Amino acid sequence: MISQSPLQLTLAxxxxxxxxxxxxxxxxxxIILVNxxxxxxxxxxxxxxxxxxxxxxxxxxKFFYNRLTTFMxxxxxxxxxxxxxxxxxxxxxxLGPTKVFQSQYSAPDxxxxxxxxxxxxxxxxxxxxVESAEREIGIFLKNFNIKEWYENEETYxxxxxxxxxxxxxxxxxxxxxxxx
Numbered sequence: 675m676i677s678q679s680p681l682q683l684t685l686a687x688x689x690x691x692x693x694x695x696x697x698x699x700x701x702x703x704x705i706i707l708v709n710x711x712x713x714x715x716x717x718x719x720x721x722x723x724x725x726x727x728x729x730x731x732x733x734x735x736k737f738f739y740n741r742l743t744t745f746m747x748x749x750x751x752x753x754x755x756x757x758x759x760x761x762x763x764x765x766x767x768x769l770g771p772t773k774v775f776q777s778q779y780s781a782p783d784x785x786x787x788x789x790x791x792x793x794x795x796x797x798x799x800x801x802x803x804v805e806s807a808e809r810e811i812g813i814f815l816k817n818f819n820i821k822e823w824y825e826n827e828e829t830y831x832x833x834x835x836x837x838x839x840x841x842x843x844x845x846x847x848x849x850x851x852x853x854x
Contacts, residue, residue, distance in 0.1 A: 681832050682761040685810040687799040690749035698789045705768060712831045715755040715818055716844045721746045728813050742794050753814045757831050765800040
């Protein structure tokens with residue numbers, strides 16, 4: 675069944691220790707796809723100190739800030755824009771609680787329950803609101819225009835006129851479907 679509601683976008687970051695683990699990375703990618711998310715954009719990057727500082731600015735005065743920003747810059751992360759109905763809520767449910775111990779206890783089958791190592795190395799990030807997703811996408815994927823995506827591509831993603839590239843881990847519009 676095709677959704678009549680517009681898709682929602684969220685930012686997902688698979689953190690450095692996950693990207694370094696082929697098993698964890700493969701499993702989380704499977705979770706993304708099995709749960710109906712479309713991968714609108716994907717980017718493997720080493721997050722710069724400036725990006726990490728901007729991203730985590732609300733935590734600047736907290737005791738874990740330096741540990742968190744240093745970890746996030748320690749190796750490649752996979753930054754994804756995911757689309758789904760209620761994407762923000764669905765992705766955060768799949769992640770489980772932020773605190774890994776709590777995830778392991780109350781949501782052991784969640785991404786953080788299975789792959790989180792500590793509260794800093796909790797496997798993945800998910801935007802907490804549509805507004806946060808827009809801000810966060812702007813930090814890491816500066817060339818992605820959310821308004822243009824909704825105007826030009828959202829319908830194709832919503833109705834499933836897509837091709838999936840498993841090597842690049844991204845969905846693209848099926849150009850053959852546009853012509854028919």
